[in-house]
Amino acid sequence: MFFLKKLFTNHQKKKPSEETVGLYSSxxxxxxxxxxxxxxxxxxxxxxxxxxxxxxxxxxxxxxxxxxxxxxxxxxxxxxxxxxxxxxxxxxxxxxxxxxxxxxxxxxxxxxxxxxxxxxxxxxxxxVMPSYSRSISEPSNEQVVRGAHDGFIENLTTNLYLIRHRIESTKLKVHYYEVGEITKTKVAVLYMQDIVNPKLVAEVDRRITSISTDTIASTGIIGEFIETSPLSPFPQILYTERPDRTAVNIMEGRVAILTEGDSSAMILPVTISAFYQSPDDYNSKWIIGSFIRLIRLASILIAFQLPAVYIAVVGFHPEILPTELIFTVQSSVGKVPFPPILEAILMELTLEVIREAGLRLPSRVGQTIGIVGGLVIGESVVRAGLVSYPMIIVVSLTAIASFVVPSHEMSTAIRILRFPLMVLSALFGIVGISVGLLFILIHLCRLESFGTPFLAPFSPLRMKDLKDTFVRFPIWKLNQRPHDIHPQRMTQEDYSRGWDADGQKEQ
Amino acid sequence: MKKWYVVLIGFCVLLFLSGCWDQELLKNARLLSIAGFDKASENKLFSTYVFHDQPMSESQEPKDEIKSAIGRTPRETRDKVDRKLSNYFRAYKNRVVMIGEELAKKDIYPILDIFYRDPHSSLNAKIVVAQGKASDLLAMKKVGNTLISDEIPKLIDGSEEKTLVTAENIQSICPVLFDPGEDILLPYLTKKETDIECAQLAMFHNRIFTGVLNPNESTMFLLLKGSPGKIARMTREEIDSDNSSPITFDVEKAKHDMQVRVQPKGKIVVTLHADWKIGITEYAQNHLNEQKIVDRLNRKISEDMTRLARQTIKKMQEAQCDGFGIGRRIIAFHPQVWKKMKGNWAYHYKKVQFKADVKVKIIHSGVIN
Structure with a gap:
């Protein structure tokens, strides 16, 4: 215990500041x-x-x-x-x-x-600082089909420009902090003075000033210092490299934190719905945006539970399979020498390894990984009778579904949580999955990000805010800012379609 | 902090504890497709079980494995078969329970008991009566090119949709089995040389097989009962016409109305009124564009159908099969009368006066006129 404490505690001893020295004449x-x-x-x-x-x-x-x-x-x-x-x-x-x-x-x-x-x-x-910086380009992990194609770079001033350029308001406040005892990294906190909840700003200030470390290597490190529940697998801060997304969130009354030398902004507080939304939803028409958002939600569920459900079905409740399907599944499962859980873990781990390998390799070699991983392993593993076809389908579906999640942090959280669920389902079947999901739900319910309930607006339920969660209502219906962050002004839009005489009557 | 360690260690220890692990691996299951039961000598049961085996590789054909055993109860025969079988006997994908004619002449509940007791058993398995012996039908192994395990369930499904047989399964017959005021009718499979036909109904009285309705009567019963399938088709001779020719029609819409009345003397009168809208699908005499001919056909078919309805009901009364649930109506609306009849319902049922009539109206006659 003492050893652990010693390992993990910060020695917050401040060095005495230097004495002032005047200039010598020599x-x-x-x-x-x-x-x-x-x-x-x-x-x-x-x-x-x-x-x-x-x-x-x-x-x-x-x-x-x-x-x-x-x-x-x-x-x-x-x-x-x-x-x-x-x-x-x-x-x-x-x-x-x-x-x-x-x-x-x-x-x-x-x-x-x-x-x-x-x-x-x-x-x-x-x-006489030089102005070396890479050009403003679209972040490769947050691409959109249509809309703004610029992204943050490693230069704080440029990044601030990108936001100021979008919000040309005197109320946009930038507050600098110097974090890191030695590196003195410049950190900028941005918010709308007349919208943001002052308590939130005070809390952010309190948490940032309490950081006492030598080095700030990236935004993520600050994130870990100021996150409310660092032990949770779920991200409570939204990281984005998109200035448009940051600007919109600032306008909703959230706080953005930018760091010198890092091209991602932290947005806080956020709720769970922020992690399956993408700027694309707002760039396309609302019906299409809603549809894609529902597909994303479904993918989250698939990425989360499909392997566990499959294991439970094959290992505990095969009777729920339709008659025609059961024989196909049985003929494929029959020759596999492992229990379903081993089979699943083997395949899932192979997949994670392929994914990680693909990430590290230069893009030209990446194709090789695709062939080796997809074709050779996928096909031969079944031919050799190590893994069954349905399992391959389940694992591939899971992998594809997990790539649909727009936030990288959320995607990893889901990938990790899949494994305990798989173990539970291998031990107790559907009952195990239910209990596992129950635990996750309980955890999500008590999770909060800077005082905002993580599951808002579902729990606590606020019907008005549901307009922009599962589906996206038309923009002209979204008259109010989300309530969960307690902005000073609730109204964000009012009657923009006043020209429409027919619509007027309806309202 | 310490609490957490205790919980965590507790969980880890639990994982290694041995206990009742109700794992049920699909790969270890031998899936039963059809269970057939016949009467054997000395009050014993002869069970035939058909297992469907899907081959491991795609190039091989699927096969049926047929095993049989003699025992006193279905469970005993099941266990005996399990002894002769690799992996485990599993009945959760059972599709058909087939009862031989001779066996069905006794109470059929003892055969079904095993299915109601096991929570895993498939409640949507069809239950049918086989002409002769169930084992004879199952011994065919293949009908044409189709395996018997695939043929029979699909055959029954098809017949249900064509309004030939009742759509009953283990779950749906259960409440009727124990209802003194209603009886079940089950599909009756007949062997026709190398084929199997499913177009007749086996009538039951108090869980005992008592008779068979022919295909037309079966369709009539289903229409009068108000449970038609997707298509209800009949081909009839137009009997008393000069140039008689067969006519085929589909019943498109069937309204039915049943009223059970008890007269002061205790006589039960049942009025069965059916109102059908039919479409002519084949009639070589043609001239259906003439209203006179249509009117005449309406009348003739109505008469014919009424005759068929009465014939069906008479047959059912003879077999003591209360398929319409007259007894249930009496239990519900005339409990005093039921109290008197309860002990001897079969006798009273035979004396029920049915007043059946069918009214037919042709609403279309295909694309030619």
């Missing part, structure tokens, strides 16, 4: 200080510069600065003028004067170059 001493504080890193460069007849030194980290910018915007103007007021000469927007030497190393790391003139007690800090 350039060499200053340079020496910086070198020491930057661990004598090789990419620290400096150049001698004369200005106002004073010796000066220009220091920068070549790896995080744009060499061309330094030359054009700093070195060239200084050489040309040779005299004058530095603030006026340099055409740089991000310009600061810092008197404390101890603050400089961090500024260097962030992509500034520093000009120290002999005898002056202030250093000039100029932002």
């Amino acid at each position: 350039l060499a001493k200053n340079l020496n200080y910086l070198q020491t504080n930057l661990s004598h890193s090789s990419d620290l460069k400096w150049e001698q510069i004369n200005f106002n007849n004073k010796k000066g030194i220009l220091i920068y980290l070549e790896s995080v600065t744009d060499r061309e910018k330094i030359e054009k915007k700093v070195i060239y103007p200084l050489h040309k003028k040779a005299e004058g007021v530095i603030e006026e000469i340099l055409p740089i927007a991000q310009f600061k004067k810092i008197a404390h030497l101890n603050k400089l190393p961090l500024l260097l790391v962030k992509g500034n170059c520093i000009l120290i003139l002999e005898g002056l007690h202030e250093a000039y800090v100029m932002g």
